[in-house]
Each structure stands twice: as structure tokens, then as C-alpha cells.
Amino acid sequence: MDENISNRSAISGADTSPAADDMRMSIATLARNGAVAGVIKLASAGLSFLMFVAVAMVMDGRQFGLYSATYAGASLVSFFASVGQQSTVLRFWPQYVGLGDHSSAHGMMARAILVALAGLVGSSLLILMVGYLPFVGKGTPEWLSLCVAAAVLSFALGWSEFTSGAFRAKNALISGLLPRDIIWRAGTIAAIAACHSMHIEMSAVAATYLTALLLILSVVPQTLLLVRDTVRARRGPLTEGQKREFKTVTLGLWGVTSLPPALGQVSTLLVAVILGPEAAGAIFVADRTTRFVALALNGINQALAPQISSAFYSGDRAHVQRITNLAALGSFAIALCVLAAFWVFGGFILSMFNPTYDTPTMRATLVIFGIGATFATACGPIEILLQLTGLQHALFKVLVVVNILGLGATAVTTYFFGPIGAAVSIAGTVIAWTAIAVSIARRRIGINPSVFGFTMARAAPVPSVMLKGRT
Secondary structure (H helix, E strand, O other): OHHHHHHHHHHHOOOOOHHHHHHOOOHHHHHHHHHHHHHHHHHHHHHHHHHHHHHHHOOOHHHHHHHHHHHHHHHHHHHHHOOOHHHHHHHHHHHHHHOOOHHHHHHHHHHHHHHHHHHHHHHHHHHHHHHOOOOOOOOOOOHHHHHHHHHHHHHHHHHHHHHHHHHHHOOOHHHHHHHHHHHHHHHHHHHHHHHHHOOOOOOHHHHHHHHHHHHHHHHHHHHHHHHHHHHHOOOOOOOHHHHHHHHHHHHHHHHHHHHHHHHHHHHHHHHHHHHOHHHHHHHHHHHHHHOOOOHHHHHHHHHHHHHHHHHHHOOOHHHHHHHHHHHHHHHHHHHHHHHHHHHHHHHHHHHOOOHHHOOHHHHHHHHHHHHHHHHHHHOOOHHHHHHHOOOHHHHHHHHHHHHHHHHHHHHHHHHHHHHHHHHHHHHHHHHHHHHHHHHHHHHHHOOOOOOOHHHHOOOOOOOHHHHOOOO
16 A cells, blocks of 8 residues: 555655645644644653652662663563554554545554553563563562562553654644653652652652652543544544555554664663663663753654655655755754763763762763764654655664664673773664664655755655565
8 A cells, every 4th residue: 555655646746635735734834843842852851851860869879770770671661562553653644634534544543542552461461470480580679569560660651652642643742742741750750859858768669650650640631532532533444455554564663663762771771780780870861861962853753753654645755855854954953062061061960860970981971872862863853754654664674683783782892891882882873773774765765864865855756666665
């Protein structure tokens, strides 16, 4: 189905139907929405930073290291647990609505909800099983309790990511972002601050439960609205072709939406195993702080994703080229400023979590992480571009190969060179896969989303032969 739609679009030009126009935004509107999303993501990043600072203040170094590892493990599982449905809805909802097929759009949404729930429940049960495995976590008395808490947190993280994607697919940007990005984090900070004011020292298990339960409460209204709208909507059964496409695309998106964020969590766990929980806490802080570099791009992506899908499948490839280049240019400029701030104020930032983190080694680690993230922003929204234009399988292959090699290198360099070795390998992995991904986009669909792609903005439509085998 992807190939047929794309071939027709390449021959006949952009779709100018009212349905397509309803989904399409002007550059000005998209910029405004991107700015709104950017502000929300900025606030989210600041609140996330403060949330972990607050948690660190109510526990000792060992407990914060355990909390960091538990949070990283729960996040890692949640990336896979939702079966990529947060991106599947971003891919198919704008495509079907843009073609005027609202019945299929609602049918797809119902299917995605069921698949996401099944994946989340299954993954949470697997985490519980790990807690009962013999000899696993033998040196950690809290092991079983941490696994139970991680199962709850993993479910909450995965479901909140899915509901956010579902609302963003419908262009309900603020409703999609606020519960997880603002309400949850602000509520957690308030709760932890209350504990600190009462001189309550929390364990890693208690902090994980508190984090998970507050997230669940934050997304309850969002969940009720999504389920209500889906149940009430007039849904038609998906055709056999649509079901096959849903399955094929889901498998690809599942991999590409899971591997990049999972790498960061695996790296934290790897450092914890090799260097101990105290070092894991410092690396966790550096990794989370580095996310400020990609903040602008992540914010823009929230508004950009449905626009890429709608424009590409209605044949307006020039629009996709323009919006991805503008996103790359703006986010790269901001990333450079953030990287400079890390260079100057890195020690102060790290010391806010724990004074012992302000060392030459950790300051260098933070800057190296930032360099990798800055290069990624220069490549623009390459990840969502490949996900939403049928190249998810090509991206998946790149991610598997590069990340496996990167994790092997991280293990070796961490063992011999400590945190700096880990940072160099992780940053190098990010640089490698984003550069290769840009090359794939240029060759396969004729779009260069990086800061160097403006020369392609007026390129001719892609010949249909270039679109073969995209799915």
C-alpha cells in the first residue's frame, strides 16, 4: 500500500483534497506549534532535571544509584513494551485522515490501543519474573522490591508515551504533551520536596513507586478521553491489506523507536555493572543533562511528525524537505549554545545533584555526551523522517548493526577508561547512525533533512523506481 500511494503521488503531484488540507499546516502555523512544543519540552527538561535533583536530595549515594539503575531499566523495557504503537499512530492516523478515510483511522487506533496494552502487560509480567530468578541480584537485598516497582513504572512510562503519540497524531499537541511532560514531573517534585521538608529519607524502592503512581494519575484524564473517542467513533474493519501493512510497519517502527533511547538506558546499566552504583548515578545525571542539547529538535518533532506523514503520502515532498531543513537549522543553532553552556558551567550543573560529581572526569564526560547530541541535531529530524516515510526497516538495520558494535565498544572503553571511555563510545555511536541515516534518506527518497539539505529544497519529484522496497 505504501508503495502504491507514493508512486501515484510522485506521478500526479501533491494531493490538494480538503482532507489533505485539513491535516497540512502552513510553515508559519507549524513554526508556531513547534515553538509551543519547544516551550513545553524546555519546561519538561527543566522539571525533569529538578525532579532528579529532588530525588537525589532525599537519599544517599547508594540508594540514588539504585534508583537511577531501576529508572533506566524500567525506561529500557518501556521502549519495547508499547510495541512501537506511539509511532504507528503517528504514521497511520495522518495518512488515513489525509486521504479522507476516517473509518480506517479509528479502526487503526482501536487496534493500536489493544496491541500497546498487550505489550505493556506482558513486559511488566516479565520484569516480575526476573525478580524471582535465582542468583540474579543476589548482592542487592532490595532486588525483588525494585523489580516490582520497576514493573509498575515501566507500564506507566510506556502507556503515557502511547497516549501522548495518539493525541499528537490528531494534532492535539498541548493535550498530548502536558500530562507526561509537565503535570507528572511538577507533581513528583512537589511530593519529593514535601518529603525533604519533613526530613524523610526515601529508599530507591519508595521513590520508584512514588514516581510511577504519580505518572499513572497524571495520564488518567488523557486515557479516558482517548478510549471514549475511540469507542464512540464509527469504525470500519481494516482490510486485509491494511492489516498486513499495520503489522509490517509496526515491526519496523517497534525496532527503530526502541533502540535509540534504549541505548542510553543500557549504557547506564552497563556502567553500573562495571563501575558500581555510585558511578552509575553520575553517568545517569550526565546523560539526562545532555538531553538539553536535543531539546529544541525534540520539541519541534512533536509538531513535525504528523505533518511529515500527511505531506509525504499526499505527494508534497518539497514541503517535507522544507520543514525538515528548518527544523535542523533552528535546533542545531540552539544545540551549539547549550553545548557552550556545558563547557562553561558543567561543573556547577553536575554539583547540583551531588558535589562529588563535580570532577574533571565528569565535566569532560558531559561535554563529550553533548558533542554527540549536537551532531545529531545537525542531522535534523532524521529518525522520524525515516520512520514515517516507509524506511523504518532500513533504519532498523542500521540501528541494530551500529548499536551492537557501539555497546561492545562501550563495555571495553568503560572497563579501561571509565566514564570518559563510555561517553566517547556512546557519542560515537550516535554520530555514526545519524550520519548513515541521512545518507539513506538522500539515496532512497531524495530528501536531506540535515542543515546541509537546503540545496535540495527545490529538487524534482522522486522517480517511482527510488521508492521500491521502502516498506
